Amino acid sequence: MAACSFTVRLERPDGAWSFSAREDEYLLYSMQDAGIEGPVICEQGWCLACAAVLVSGAVDRSAALTNYPEDAAAGFVLLCSTRPLSDLVLRQDMHETRRAMTQHRIGLNQLARAYPPGARTGFRRGRARPAEADTQ
Numbered sequence: 001m002a003a004c005s006f007t008v009r010l011e012r013p014d015g016a017w018s019f020s021a022r023e024d025e026y027l028l029y030s031m032q033d034a035g036i037e038g039p040v041i042c043e044q045g046w047c048l049a050c051a052a053v054l055v056s057g058a059v060d061r062s063a064a065l066t067n068y069p070e071d072a073a074a075g076f077v078l079l080c081s082t083r084p085l086s087d088l089v090l091r092q093d094m095h096e097t098r099r100a101m102t103q104h105r106i107g108l109n110q111l112a113r114a115y116p117p118g119a120r121t122g123f124r125r126g127r128a129r130p131a132e133a134d135t136q
């Protein structure tokens with residue numbers, strides 16, 4: 001069965017883009033496939049380089065190596081390890097969003113840019129494996 005695709009609007013201080021994102025692909029890679037570059041370091045959901053703010057829509061953040069409910073409550077998403085579950089509007093300021101998310105986590109005494117225990121080595125690229133929690 002073919003994966004669903006959603007429309008994602010990404011708003012940045014230097015412009016706005018719309019791109020198609022498959023439900024089984026991390027948002028970062030859908031962006032890159034659409035020719036949109038953005039900040040990225042770990043690609044595992046812990047360095048916060050790819051932080052963005054979810055303005056509207058639903059996502060699955062569960063693949064991030066650091067994933068706190070408080071991130072979702074504050075609207076933060078890590079594009080490298082987040083899959084879309086609906087059409088989305090995202091906002092990202094390459095200078096401010098990462099800083100804001102880092103400060104948010106530090107304020108809660110959570111990992112922010114630290115290498116998390118149990119982190120895998122190497123980079124992952126390609127299709128996400130649907131989490132069991134997503135199967136209904």
Ligand code: FES
Pocket residue numbers: 039040041042043044045046047048049050051078079080081
């Ligand atoms: S690139 Fe490190 S958290 Fe996304």
